[in-house]
Amino acid sequence: MITLKFKKFNIEAYKPGKSRVKKLRKVIKLSANESALGLSPKVKRLISNKKLILDKYPDGKSKDLRKAISKTYNCNFEKIICGAGSDEVIQMICQLFLNPKDEVVLPEYSFLMYRIYSKVVGAKVVFSKEINFKISIKEILKKVNKKTKIVFIANPNNPTGTYLTKKEVLELRKKLNKNILLVIDDAYAEYMKNSDYSSGLNLFKNKDNVFILRTFSKIFGLASLRVGWGYGSKKIIDRLNLIKPPFNVNRIAQLAAVEALKDKKFVNRSIKHNFFYANKIKKFLEKYNIFSNTVSANFLFLNFEKCRYSSNFFYQKLKSKGIILRSTKDGYHINNRLRLTIGSSKENLKFMNTVKGIFD
Ligand SMILES: Cc1ncc(COP(=O)(O)O)c(C=O)c1O
Incomplete structure (x- = not known):
């Protein structure tokens, strides 16, 4: 028998933001802080x-x-x-x-x-x-x-x-x-x-x-x-x-x-797009008592403590509709929070409409 001796370390493997949902061909991936406008x-x-x-x-x-x-x-x-x-x-x-x-x-x-x-x-x-x-x-x-x-x-x-x-x-x-x-x-x-x-x-x-x-x-x-x-x-x-x-x-x-x-124009367009939608989505989610950080990067860190639903419920509901957020439980061990990447205009509007559907 061969006994290979591996180096010992105590590591949790990196879990990237998910990009698939079973049985759904098309999904909106808002889980990995990628660029909303793609590339130049x-x-x-x-x-x-x-x-x-x-x-x-x-x-x-x-x-x-x-x-x-x-x-x-x-x-x-x-x-x-x-x-x-x-x-x-x-x-x-x-x-x-x-x-x-x-x-x-x-x-x-x-x-x-x-x-x-x-x-x-x-x-x-x-x-x-x-x-x-x-x-x-x-x-x-x-x-x-x-x-x-x-x-x-x-x-x-x-x-x-x-x-x-x-x-x-x-x-x-x-x-x-x-x-x-x-x-x-x-x-x-x-x-x-x-x-x-x-x-x-x-x-x-x-x-x-x-x-x-x-x-x-x-x-x-x-x-x-x-x-x-x-x-x-x-x-x-x-x-x-x-x-x-x-x-x-x-x-x-x-x-x-x-x-x-x-392509400085593209970069400037991306910055403007991000700022506009990050603020819009932040305000929109506040209506449902989902609060987030001061707008900074191309994502929002969502807090569900005051919300009627738990982060897990919200995550699963969106997932069933083909919209994927990042669970902060994976790897980071943060409960009742989610990370949402700012997407393209179409993705953001779809996200907001779907959220409306969950709450209204
Ligand atoms: C803070 C931070 N550093 C580094 C990276 C990794 O970036 P790269 O794709 O260049 O490896 C990420 C990716 O999400 C990140 O959030």
Whole structure:
């Protein structure tokens, strides 16, 4: 008999937002914070070009893409690393910094991949309490000790939709031991219209102990192509390049991302669309005593505590009509809440009509 000995770790597998309902062919997927407007028509045109070279390896350094990022975001080309989704960059950061028994501090309701990749490399994950589903600097600082190597925050945070203000983020960096890496995940930064907010990238372009994560999966609508990037000191980037898989970002993803950055009109349209519908849906749901966070990213975190129905009842009812939300019980262990992604106009109207039907 063969006895293979697996490494031991205590991980709950990542459960993505569901995309199917049994027996229904067509569904409306509002469960994964994808782009409401799909992708830019310019990108669509580019990737349907039959002459794309796919039999050769892509540029392992994603040079053209990094140049385009550096130009768009006014940041240093040499301090950018691209990944197969920001997901892969999170994984590489954990591989680069964490030894077994090192500690990572995460706000209790943070994006699930931080805990998963930290645990895979043997680190101990320590959760800091949130206050009303908002990250608390005080609570993070309480959990930090000599073994802490990294603090991860997503700002705004998924799944809670709450965010730290510019002032609070600066305070966190200031009060945190300078030898701890602060990772700020800006996945939803482009959607933010709130005047007291500033993205991690805007605040910390030249800080050696802050690392920024960015993605093309949200506002740019390239979730399926898997492309994201990280921004940090030259020292960190050089070391990440030592462990990076050689051709991690495929050619189509690189080309599409460059084109996506150029289409500023599409991005602005997406931002406006999101802001309009997030506010409209928020107000609409309040009529049924379903309350949510201040509008921030491309999703709402719905609270059913005051509602006539439980989140589970609401979820199942919508599901039976082919509309899928994200249960926050899966992975996050948050009861009586749901996460709703803002969809296209048609999807949002269908959602609102279906909700009316459930209550009226
Ligand atoms: C906060 C946050 N970070 C990272 C990601 C992953 O993005 P990517 O598709 O670039 O791996 C997500 C996806 O939902 C997210 O919500």
